[in-house]
Every structure is written in C-alpha cells, then in structure tokens.
Amino acid sequence: MTSLFNSPDLNNALDWLGTQHGAMLELVQDLCNQNSGTFHAQGVAAVVDRLLDEFKGAGKYPPLGDWVEQQPTPAAEILNDQGHIDAFPLGPTLRAEARPNVAHQVFLCIHTDTVYDLAHPFQKCQFLTNGHLNGPGVIDAKGGLVVLLFALRAFERTSLASRLGWKVVLNPDEEIGSLGSHSILKSVAQQCRFGLLFEPVMPDGAMVSSRKGSGNFTLVCRGKSAHAGRNFAAGRNAIVHLARCVTELDALNHTVPGDSTVNIGRLHGGGAVNVVPDFAMARINVRGVDPEQIDRIMGHIRDVVARFSRDADYQLNLTGQITSPPKVLDAASRLIQERIEVTGRHLGVPIHWRPSGGASDGNKLSGWGIPNIDTLGPVGDHLHSPDEYLVVDSLVQRARLAAALLMSFATEPLGTQ
C-alpha cells in the first residue's frame, strides 16, 4: 500500500480532481434544480438522462466503463389508507459497469430520487452567505452522485484501473425504501465482493459504522358500523379498539431493553361523524440494532396484536416486514473501514465513525451478506428539510477519498493483505 501512496498515478488522479471543483459544483446544481421526487418519475428520468450523458462521455470527459444503460424499475406497491395496494410507477434505474471479467468487483451505488415532490416549495439551489450550497438533494444524494461520477473518472485515468471491475446502480426509490429497485440492487450487488454507497457523511465528517434495522408495518382493524344515534350499541368502533391496541404497542418502548423502538407513525379511520367506524389503520415503524433485538420486539408486538384479536367483535391484521435488516459492523466491513482510515490518513482527511439509527440501502446489502460502507458522499446537514446544505469543498475532498480507495483496492484487493 505504501507503494500506492508514493505513486505518481495517485498524485496525478488527486491533482486532476483538484481541477474539477467548478465542474462538480455546476453538475450538483444542475441535478438539484431538476426535481426528482420519488413519485415524479419523469423528473427522475430527466436526472437519469443527464447522468447517462455523463457516463457516455459528456464534453471533455471520455466515456466511463464498458457500457451504461437505463432499465425500467418495477413499480412500487404501497398499501393505501383504505387497506388496498396502489402501484406507483418509478423512474428508471441507471446501470453501468467496467471490466466484468476482472476477479475483483466493487459495487457502487447511490439514489437519484429525493423526498421533495413537485408541489414542495423547495425546488432550487442557492448559495448561503457562508458559502454552503442550499438546495433540494444537495447532499441526499445528488452530491453523492457527483462524487461517485468524478471518483470513477479520476480512477479510470490511472493504469491501476485495469485491475478492478466496478458495477454502478443508481436507483430511483431509496427514499421509499427501494421498494421497486431492491431486486435490481440485489442481483447486481451479489456479483460483487463489497459495496461503496455515497450517502452523505455527518456534519462533523463522521462516517456511519452501523445502522439500525428498520421495517414498516400496517395494522388494520375492522369492527362493525352502525348509526351513532339510532343503533350505537350495535356498532363496534374500530378506531377505539385500534387506539387501545397501539397504546400498548407504544408502551413496549419502555419495557423492552435495548435500543429497539416502536413508532406509531400514522392513524387513519372513520368517515362521517354520525357513524360508528368499522375501519381503522395504523402505520408503525420498528427499529433495532441487531437481529435478536428485532426478533424480540417483533415477538412482543405479535403478542399484543394476538391479545387484541381475541375479541371476536374485531378483526386485526398486521402486515409488513423488516425491509432493512440491521447493518452490523462485522469483520468484513471492518476491513473496508480500515482501508478508508489508511487512505484518509494519507490524504489528510480525518476519518471517524458513529452508529446511526437511520437505514440506507447499505442495510439491504448487509442483509444479503455484502459488506459495505455507505457514507462515501459529501459533507452537509439538514437533509429532508429546506435547510439541506452541502459543504462545497467536500465534493473534491470526498471524490479524492473515493478515488484513492478504488486505487487501493486495485493495488491490493480487500482481504488478501
């Protein structure tokens, strides 16, 4: 590895990235000024079109990799408030790859969608007085898209590139849990030894070491409707029964040891106020740091629901699953961490780690047995809000880190040192 850090190849790549600050910043703004809320499939498609051009070789840049294409993403199926499944069309998924026949393959991934739909007032970028760039998706995750793209451009300029293959997936639905793209993610990621994802680092530069597992559940309660005046006693109030049940589910937060949580996120039911409601639904988010914790809390949740189901006047139905398994820091992920630490040290980028309660596609990769680090993106804060900002100097800094990391994997494949 010492040889890499003294090589002109590396220094040329780092120097070249230093000349790309303006181009990177311009591309982030172009990508963010195009709305790509998850359900705005045409907006996502426009972002993908732009990225396709970049991969094919836009302006002064040569094409990247052996091929690039967009492929349709299966629709996202989401249970609506009436308890039925709606299918939402999604934007395309971009895929690209280089040197599929090389033994060592790395999976590179980040999403093209944002949480801001077309009706949201937050649509355009602006510079703040402190020089940060404020805009929809600047760090979550369009800054990461640009870091990935330029890190690959820098890597492909070096002679080391011939020793490492890469597969890129840019998915259009991470913000809704990759409901449509997960099968594409899985099939491509499973062809690779490990993954790098370009979610933002924390505002103080901390990268994420481990993430809680997370899943969304729906609890539907059916009772019996009746006229609230003429026939009140014949009714069975689904809202009230469900409310009593979710109150007990919430109480689990104080009884189950560990960091697992049950969040009652949404309640819906009833209609005309003079009718005893026969339908109510709750949406519930469950999280835990390891599979055992999640099994335990899920067991308690099922017990509570089973108890409330014993009342024959009501039907309760719990559906859903842990879609993001816990991303635990295993030995293989630790090897990638160490490589990032060594690389960071050489580049003068301080690297430190912190666990996070939020899930990313990195959780899914972990669940499929693919070790990964998922915070290779730029620095910033306040994602999912109109205060979202990017520290603009971190674009080049993080692209250098990612490019040097790829070069280190090409020099010395992970797990062989």
Ligand SMILES: [Zn+2]
């Ligand atoms: Zn996000």
